[in-house]
Amino acid sequence: MLSERRLEVLRAIVQDYVGTEEPVGSKALTERHNLGVSPATVRNDMAALEEEGYIAQPHTSAGRIPTDKGYRLFVDKLAGVKPMTAPERRAIQNFLEGAVDLDDVVARTVRLLAQLTRQVAVVQYPSLTRSTVRHVELLSMAPARLMLVLITDTGRVEQRMIDCPAPFGETSLADLRARLNSRVAGRRFADVPQLVQDLPEAFEAEDRGAVSTVLSTLLETLVEETEERLMIGGTANLTRFAHDFPLSIRPVLEALEEQVVLLKLLGEAKDPAMRVRIGHENAYEGLNSTSIVSVGYGSGGEAVAKLGVVGPTRMDYPGTMGAVRAVARYVGQILAES
Amino acid sequence: MLSERRLEVLRAIVQDYVGTEEPVGSKALTERHNLGVSPATVRNDMAALEEEGYIAQPHTSAGRIPTDKGYRLFVDKLAGVKPMTAPERRAIQNFLEGAVDLDDVVARTVRLLAQLTRQVAVVQYPSLTRSTVRHVELLSMAPARLMLVLITDTGRVEQRMIDCPAPFGETSLADLRARLNSRVAGRRFADVPQLVQDLPEAFEAEDRGAVSTVLSTLLETLVEETEERLMIGGTANLTRFAHDFPLSIRPVLEALEEQVVLLKLLGEAKDPAMRVRIGHENAYEGLNSTSIVSVGYGSGGEAVAKLGVVGPTRMDYPGTMGAVRAVARYVGQILAES
DNA sequence: CCCTGGCACTCTGCGCATGCGAGTGCCAGC
DNA sequence: GCTGGCACTCGCATGCGCAGAGTGCCAGGG
Numbered sequence: 001m002l003s004e005r006r007l008e009v010l011r012a013i014v015q016d017y018v019g020t021e022e023p024v025g026s027k028a029l030t031e032r033h034n035l036g037v038s039p040a041t042v043r044n045d046m047a048a049l050e051e052e053g054y055i056a057q058p059h060t061s062a063g064r065i066p067t068d069k070g071y072r073l074f075v076d077k078l079a080g081v082k083p084m085t086a087p088e089r090r091a092i093q094n095f096l097e098g099a100v101d102l103d104d105v106v107a108r109t110v111r112l113l114a115q116l117t118r119q120v121a122v123v124q125y126p127s128l129t130r131s132t133v134r135h136v137e138l139l140s141m142a143p144a145r146l147m148l149v150l151i152t153d154t155g156r157v158e159q160r161m162i163d164c165p166a167p168f169g170e171t172s173l174a175d176l177r178a179r180l181n182s183r184v185a186g187r188r189f190a191d192v193p194q195l196v197q198d199l200p201e202a203f204e205a206e207d208r209g210a211v212s213t214v215l216s217t218l219l220e221t222l223v224e225e226t227e228e229r230l231m232i233g234g235t236a237n238l239t240r241f242a243h244d245f246p247l248s249i250r251p252v253l254e255a256l257e258e259q260v261v262l263l264k265l266l267g268e269a270k271d272p273a274m275r276v277r278i279g280h281e282n283a284y285e286g287l288n289s290t291s292i293v294s295v296g297y298g299s300g301g302e303a304v305a306k307l308g309v310v311g312p313t314r315m316d317y318p319g320t321m322g323a324v325r326a327v328a329r330y331v332g333q334i335l336a337e338s
Numbered sequence: 339m340l341s342e343r344r345l346e347v348l349r350a351i352v353q354d355y356v357g358t359e360e361p362v363g364s365k366a367l368t369e370r371h372n373l374g375v376s377p378a379t380v381r382n383d384m385a386a387l388e389e390e391g392y393i394a395q396p397h398t399s400a401g402r403i404p405t406d407k408g409y410r411l412f413v414d415k416l417a418g419v420k421p422m423t424a425p426e427r428r429a430i431q432n433f434l435e436g437a438v439d440l441d442d443v444v445a446r447t448v449r450l451l452a453q454l455t456r457q458v459a460v461v462q463y464p465s466l467t468r469s470t471v472r473h474v475e476l477l478s479m480a481p482a483r484l485m486l487v488l489i490t491d492t493g494r495v496e497q498r499m500i501d502c503p504a505p506f507g508e509t510s511l512a513d514l515r516a517r518l519n520s521r522v523a524g525r526r527f528a529d530v531p532q533l534v535q536d537l538p539e540a541f542e543a544e545d546r547g548a549v550s551t552v553l554s555t556l557l558e559t560l561v562e563e564t565e566e567r568l569m570i571g572g573t574a575n576l577t578r579f580a581h582d583f584p585l586s587i588r589p590v591l592e593a594l595e596e597q598v599v600l601l602k603l604l605g606e607a608k609d610p611a612m613r614v615r616i617g618h619e620n621a622y623e624g625l626n627s628t629s630i631v632s633v634g635y636g637s638g639g640e641a642v643a644k645l646g647v648v649g650p651t652r653m654d655y656p657g658t659m660g661a662v663r664a665v666a667r668y669v670g671q672i673l674a675e676s
Numbered sequence: 677c678c679c680t681g682g683c684a685c686t687c688t689g690c691g692c693a694t695g696c697g698a699g700t701g702c703c704a705g706c
Numbered sequence: 707g708c709t710g711g712c713a714c715t716c717g718c719a720t721g722c723g724c725a726g727a728g729t730g731c732c733a734g735g736g
Contacts, residue, residue, distance in 0.1 A: 023699090025698065025699050025700085026699075026700080027698085027699075028698095028699095037708070037709090038708070038709055038710075039699095039709095039710095040708075040709055040710070040711090041707085041708055041709070043699090043700070043701075044701095044707095044708090046700090047700090047701080057699095057700090059715095059716065059717065060699090060700075060715060060716060060717095061698075061699050061700055061714085061715045061716045061717075062698080062699070062700090062716075062717075063698080063699065063700095100498070101496075101497065101498060103567075134479065134485075135477050135479070135485070137475055137477060137487070139473050139475060139489070141472065141473070147473070147489065149475070149487060149489075149495070151477070151485065151487075151497070155497075155499075157487070157495055157497050158439075159439060159489070159493075159495050160438070160439060161439075161493075229441075233595060234595070235573060235591050235594075235595070236588050236589075236591035236592040236595060238591070239586050239587060239588035239591065240588075242586065248577050248580070249577060250574050250577035250578075251574075253573050253574035253576075253577065254574040256573075257571060257572070257573070257574060361728090363727065363728050363729085364728075364729080365727080365728075366727095366728095375679070375680090376679070376680050376681075377680090377681095377728095378679075378680055378681070378682090379678085379679055379680070381728090381729070381730075382678095382679085382730095384729090385729090385730080395728095395729090397686095397687060397688070398686060398687060398728090398729075399685080399686045399687045399688080399727075399728050399729055399730095400687075400688075400727080400728065400729090401727080401728065401729095
């Protein structure tokens with residue numbers, strides 16, 4: 001177990017390194033933080049911290065920098081979440097309230113997060129599987145051609161073209177529309193497959209083929225769109241940290257374009273808690289020198305999707321966590337209102 | 339006027355510089371291209387080309403590199419468009435045909451363009467104002483709350499919530515829906531305002547307020563969404579050209595996030611011709627060392643939107659133009675089919 | 677008149693040695 | 707267990723010299 005003072009030294013090292021971007025030495029530490037001990041003592045503490053793997057030297061005879069393990073301890077034990085100031089909170093709210101539709105909400109959220117944290121922001125669109133159906137619409141485009149429109153309680157809209165094996169009568173179509181809505185409106189997407197299972201049986205034989213086609217397209221849509229969409233912004237901020245990325249920012253940019261990877265790293269959508277993934281914890285090579293701060297957001301008590309920030313491991317964790325949490329809270333409010 | 343050989347020298351310089359990324363000297367030129375003259379002669383030609391502003395020296399006693407003006411001449415007079423090979427064309431078509439909806443078409447197009455050109459790809463969503471209305475749907479969400487869904491012939495869907503001053507009767511709503519569709523379905527978005535102008539008069543006094551609200555929301559949607567959406571991909575490719583960007587790639591990334599700027603640079607949507615904007619022609623500081631190759635695409639004869647590529651001025655123009663043109667053509671086909 | 681080979685000149689980039697400064701580890705003393 | 711002192715280690719910036727590539731110019735030849 002580390003003594004109180006050694007933890008204090010670690011905190012000082014993290015803070016200084018995050019601020020200066022340079023390895024920090026024992027002398028500089030004692031000058032900037034009044035630890036009440038001499039550089040020599042700090043050196044001993046540093047040696048101990050290094051022994052335990054919390055800090056490291058880039059080269060012999062250089063200052064120390066925190067390791068991933070060091071940041072982890074800092075985040076878990078030493079740092080709080082820095083709350084936003086009142087004016088900041090008001091600005092967030094005002095900016096988000098101007099949004100006209102879901103796309104706009106997401107777009108604004110990304111801009112906002114990127115600006116507040118000066119890092120790369122990632123926002124996941126509200127998940128279909130965790131949403132409820134507001135309405136299903138069937139539109140006749142051509143004799144045997146329908147458009148299926150799916151609207152969620154979070155305002156998300158999905159559409160698909162359907163080619164039916166046989167044309168629908170106008171009354172059958174209205175019938176199907178009505179039955180479909182009465183069964184699924186207000187229900188969770190996850191429950192839809194069960195709810196529509198026996199629907200074809202309610203129709204005349206001649207329409208059953210077409211009805212089945214519609215239903216299977218509906219179910220397909222639910223499955224396909226489970227592969228969630230993301231919006232990303234603030235990539236220009238990566239260049240601020242060019243030094244932090246050993247090779248270049250290339251692998252980071254590549255990872256950001258691999259939405260599947262990114263979705264995994266944001267974490268399980270159903271988990272609303274704030275998560276910080278530091279460096280190698282990301283288990284994706286390109287992001288080994290980045291940290292990801294993510295949190296769920298939602299219109300009600302539970303999360304419908306996640307949002308977060310990607311930055312260098314050398315980031316201002318308390319500030320970033322504060323901004324991420326605040327933005328998530330306000331996005332949730334906006335979604336609940338609309 | 340430049341002699342035939344001098345143009346040939348310019349072409350050789352551009353080709354070599356694009357290939358090697360290094361200033362090209364007279365000796366290397368004569369070795370790689372059989373110009374039939376000696377290095378000394380080439381030197382004279384180079385001096386003339388420099389005098390005219392087509393090439394420049396980074397420092398005294400270094401080789402020459404093309405200027406923006408040199409690239410311009412190269413693109414206009416010396417280079418053709420390199421057509422895609424048959425297998426490439428097939429690959430493009432196959433990849434795009436897998437798309438399930440408009441978002442997917444755009445997403446795939448971006449990936450494809452980025453991969454083919456190994457540069458940053460930009461694709462504009464089909465414009466509303468240049469599309470035609472396929473269907474307008476009004477859904478009742480709550481007594482005095484409607485959702486307006488707008489579907490275009492290119493598969494694009496827009497939706498808006500509407501709070502009406504008074505609740506709609508179910509029959510009035512059906513009536514409005516029917517009248518609205520009979521007037522605007524199949525018509526151009528740009529003509530919609532005129533077409534619905536006198537619609538409120540057809541309704542009972544008690545419904546007119548609500549009808550007007552619906553119409554004004556519809557018109558608003560048309561105006562707002564004229565500010566087009568973009569999808570961007572392949573930003574990681576920028577790092578391949580880190581040397582080409584004097585400062586860093588930061589301003590480029592910033593410009594790419596400024597969608598308004600980018601839309602302007604893609605050019606007027608209605609113009610279907612291929613455009614190449616080179617370096618300073620872009621009139622936006624951040625993109626002064628990039629070139630933009632853009633072209634319109636569309637389902638019919640005319641363009642509904644643009645797509646293109648952003649890369650360093652030192653790019654393979656014939657190849658890039660070939661890829662951009664081919665992709666635009668196939669996207670147009672896909673849109674026409676769906 | 678245009679092309680060519682030769683020559684002197686200019687610059688950049690690279691390798692190498694040097695010196696400086698920051699920072700460390702260790703040890704003896706309080 | 708803390709402190710001051712001391713020797714040691716590196717990294718980094720600086721300066722120098724050299725090789726290589728490329729140029730401009732000039733006189734000579736087809």
